[in-house]
Amino acid sequence: MHEVTDTQAVLPAAAVLLHRGDKIWLGQRGKVRFLPGFSVFPGGGCHEGETFQQAAIRELSEETGLRCHESMLQPFSRAITPPYSQYRFDVRVYSLELGTGREPEPDGFELIAGHWMTPDEVLWKRRQGDIQLAPPTYRQIKQWKNRDATSIPSEETAFAQPPARNEKVLPMANGICVIPLPTSALPPAAWTNTVLLGERDYYLVDPGGPEQDHLREEMARRSALGQNLRGVLLTHHHPDHIEGYHQLKADKLPLFCHPKTAELLPSEFPKPRLLEHGNSLNIAGDLTIEAIYCPGHAPGHLAFYIPQRRTLLAGDMISSLSSIVIPADNGCLVDYLESLERLRQINAGLVIPSHGPPFGGDSDPFGTALIHRQKRESQVLATLSAEPTSVETITQKVYGKLDPRLVGAAQVNVNHYLKKLEREAKVFHRENGWLLNEDAAN
Numbered sequence: 001m002h003e004v005t006d007t008q009a010v011l012p013a014a015a016v017l018l019h020r021g022d023k024i025w026l027g028q029r030g031k032v033r034f035l036p037g038f039s040v041f042p043g044g045g046c047h048e049g050e051t052f053q054q055a056a057i058r059e060l061s062e063e064t065g066l067r068c069h070e071s072m073l074q075p076f077s078r079a080i081t082p083p084y085s086q087y088r089f090d091v092r093v094y095s096l097e098l099g100t101g102r103e104p105e106p107d108g109f110e111l112i113a114g115h116w117m118t119p120d121e122v123l124w125k126r127r128q129g130d131i132q133l134a135p136p137t138y139r140q141i142k143q144w145k146n147r148d149a150t151s152i153p154s155e156e157t158a159f160a161q162p163p164a165r166n167e168k169v170l171p172m173a174n175g176i177c178v179i180p181l182p183t184s185a186l187p188p189a190a191w192t193n194t195v196l197l198g199e200r201d202y203y204l205v206d207p208g209g210p211e212q213d214h215l216r217e218e219m220a221r222r223s224a225l226g227q228n229l230r231g232v233l234l235t236h237h238h239p240d241h242i243e244g245y246h247q248l249k250a251d252k253l254p255l256f257c258h259p260k261t262a263e264l265l266p267s268e269f270p271k272p273r274l275l276e277h278g279n280s281l282n283i284a285g286d287l288t289i290e291a292i293y294c295p296g297h298a299p300g301h302l303a304f305y306i307p308q309r310r311t312l313l314a315g316d317m318i319s320s321l322s323s324i325v326i327p328a329d330n331g332c333l334v335d336y337l338e339s340l341e342r343l344r345q346i347n348a349g350l351v352i353p354s355h356g357p358p359f360g361g362d363s364d365p366f367g368t369a370l371i372h373r374q375k376r377e378s379q380v381l382a383t384l385s386a387e388p389t390s391v392e393t394i395t396q397k398v399y400g401k402l403d404p405r406l407v408g409a410a411q412v413n414v415n416h417y418l419k420k421l422e423r424e425a426k427v428f429h430r431e432n433g434w435l436l437n438e439d440a441a442n
Contacts, residue, residue: 001020002357003171004397005113006088008088009088009196010080010081010088010089011045011046011087011089011090012044012046012052012055012089012090012092013043013044013045013055013089013090013091013092014044014046014052014055014056014091014092014093015040015041015042015043015044015056015058015059015092015094016041016042016043016056016059016073016094016095016096016418017033017041017076017077017093017094017095017096017140017144018041018042018064018066018095018096018098018104019095019096019097019098019144020097020099020100020116021115022059022098022118023116023117023211024116024117024118024119024122024141024144025040025098025104025114025115025116026039026041026114026115026117026122026131026359026413026426027038027039027040027041027064027104027106027110027111027113027114028040028114028131028360028361029065029108029110029111029112030108030109030110030111030112031362031363031364031368032109032110032283034085034087034133034135034357035188035357035358035360036325036359036363036365037132037224037263037359037360037361037362038132038133038134038137038360039122039131039132039133039137039152039360040111040134041093041137041140042059042060042061042063042064042104042111043055043060043063043423044059044062044110044252044322045089046068048262049237050117050144052092052094052398053073053094055360055395056073056092056094057069057070058072060096061429062107062110062195063107063111064104064105064106064107064111064114065104065105065107065418066098066102066104066170068096070318071096073094073095073151074094074095074096074098074152075092075094075095075152075154075157075158075159076093076094076095076140076143076144076153076158077093077140077143077157077158078090078091078092078093078159078160078161078162079091079136079139079140079158079162079166079317080162080166081136081167082135082166082167082168082170082180083180083190083191084180084190084191084193084197084355084356085103085320085356085357086321086356090349091136092158092159093140094142094148094214097223099390105254107148112335115417116244118347119141119142119144119145119174120145120436122141123141123142123145126173126174127174127309128187128310128390129173129308129309129310129311129349129350129362130310130349130361131201132172132173132349132358132361134165135170135172137165139166139171140169143347147374155183155351167212168179168180168214168217168218169218169301170402172311172350172352172358173306173309173311173350174199174235174309174345175198175199175283175285175287175309176195176196176197176285176309176352176382177195177196177218177313178193178194178195178352178358179193179194179195179196179212179214179215180192180193180194180195180211180213181193181194181208181209181212181214181215181217181244182211183208183209183240183355184209184239184240184243186307186323187275189190189406191355191356192208192209192240192354192355193207193208193315193352193353193354193355193356194206194207194208194215194244194351195283195313197283197289197343198227198230198283198284198285198287199284199285199308200226200227200284200285200344201227201228201229201230201360202222202227202228202229202230202284203229203230203231203232203233203283204229204232204233204250204281204283205232205233205234205235205243205304205313206233206234206235206241206246206354207232207241207242207243207244207245207247207248208240208241208243208244209239209240210243210244210247211242211244212244212247212248212389215244217281218370219248225276225303229248229250229253229352229367230253230254230284230319231250231253231254231255231256231276232248232250232253232254232255232256233256233257233267233281233289233302234255234256234257234261234265234302235301235303235313235315235354236240236257236258236297236298236300236301236302236315236316236317237261237264237265237298237300238298238316239313241316241354242265242269242308242348243276245269246268254272254273255270255272255273255276256272256273256274256281257300258273258274258276258300258301258302259273259274259276259296259300259302260301261289261299261300261301261302262274262297263329264298264299268418274356275291275302275401276293277291277292277293278290278291279291286306286308286310286342287294287306287307287308288306288307288308289304289305289313289324289385290302290304290307291303291304292305292312292317292343292344292346293305294333294339294340294343294423295330295335295336295339296317296326296333296334296335296336296337296338296339296340297315297316297317297325297327297331297334297336298316298327298330298331299318299330301315301316301339303315303317304316305346305348309350310348310349310350311345311349311350311351311352312343312347312348312350312352312355313352313353314343314351314354314365315353315354316353316355317339317340317343317353317366318343318352318353318359318365318366319354319355319356320353320355320356320357320358320359320365320368321355321356323369323372323373323413324336324369324410325412325413326413326416328413328415330410331416332416332419333373333416333417333420336425337370338360339375340366340369340370340373341366343365344366344370346369350360351363351366353365356361361388376398376413377417377420378395378419378422379397379398380398380414380418380421381426381436382390382416382429383397383398384434384435384436386435386436386438387393387433388424388430388432388433388434388435389433389434389435390432390433390434391411391415391418391433391434392411393433394409394414394418395407395411395432398410399412403420418434425437
């Protein structure tokens with residue numbers, strides 16, 4: 001948890017599409033905060049006072065060691081990061097033809113590897129789940145493939161405002177599309193990712209909160225193309241994942257969830273079909289999902305793995321925005337940690353959380369979450385002594401200054417750590433607070 005603000009600045013940024021013959025060059029991002037593991041064009045945010053071209057030249061040099069002059073850059077495309085991300089950029093993409101004898105050399109941090117591929121090779125690897133592309137990059141590669149190679153677009157044409165749909169409907173893999181919907185979840189999770197599965201008829205995962213305009217628009221577009229909703233799947237029962245269900249008017253379609261989620265659904269929901277750990281379901285065409293039981297955040301939490309795309313829909317097991325809150329009523333930190341270990345073993349190429357942008361290959365988000373939890377547990381333990389300490393005091397020492405909206409959730413998290421430590425006989429509770437079990441500590 002951390003301080004959050006209510007406004008998101010959309011920062012200027014620039015990127016460079018390197019090309020040689022019929023191939024383009026894509027770098028692979030390292031374990032960075034934004035889109036870790038994804039394949040990208042070299043680029044980044046503009047420094048104060050920089051033009052887009054100056055930023056493109058600097059970023060290209062920093063990330064690949066290549067140097068160029070402004071006159072070598074050709075305007076190509078523009079993209080704006082969707083608002084579900086903590087980091088938003090308005091990106092101008094330039095193309096640069098790279099002659100033989102010059103090779104990009106990844107810097108080892110922002111970019112850890114890179115490859116020359118034809119657009120068709122890139123799109124095939126994406127279909128197989130071998131590489132991950134952010135939706136703007138995916139669209140730009142298709143745009144490059146279909147461009148008129150005999151003409152160079154003007155800046156006015158290349159950098160025109162992108163279609164609004166590009167920020168609402170996010171193709172993450174073939175047959176896997178994310179639609180972020182406004183939600184009432186704790187900040188910074190202002191959006192819940194509803195996922196549409198299937199390239200023709202499709203299933204929907206987590207219908208999100210009550211504001212469904214973007215989803216209805218996409219469903220109407222698909223219906224006009226003869227593509228129909230065939231069923232709904234729920235990762236768990238929390239309101240920001242199910243509140244929009246009745247607006248779908250899908251009561252006569254199959255509803256799938258874990259038995260423990262079925263017990264916690266509001267009474268007006270239809271009787272669901274039950275999914276247990278290891279059950280599989282054919283979605284459409286070549287896509288199947290495998291249900292993975294992962295309690296902790298919720299008693300009946302399921303994640304869904306699509307092996308044909310090496311993609312994991314992680315629900316609220318992970319977030320790219322903040323750490324996951326373990327609810328006070330029916331959450332369990334011990335179960336949650338065990339579930340993180342289970343999901344880590346899958347080694348998915350693409351992990352789509354319910355809140356925030358996805359994680360790419362080799363980024364190990366579940367391992368990172370486990371390390372974070374271990375550090376937080378050590379911090380909680382370090383606040384204790386032979387003198388009793390209140391949960392409020394522990395929370396303030398561990399988290400420092402917090403957005404007031406998050407203090408209650410932070411105290412709940414501290415309580416979970418204390419219960420785990422008490423179970424392990426490392427701490428104990430008295431009426432006036434928590435104390436360190438010094439015998440166990442020694």
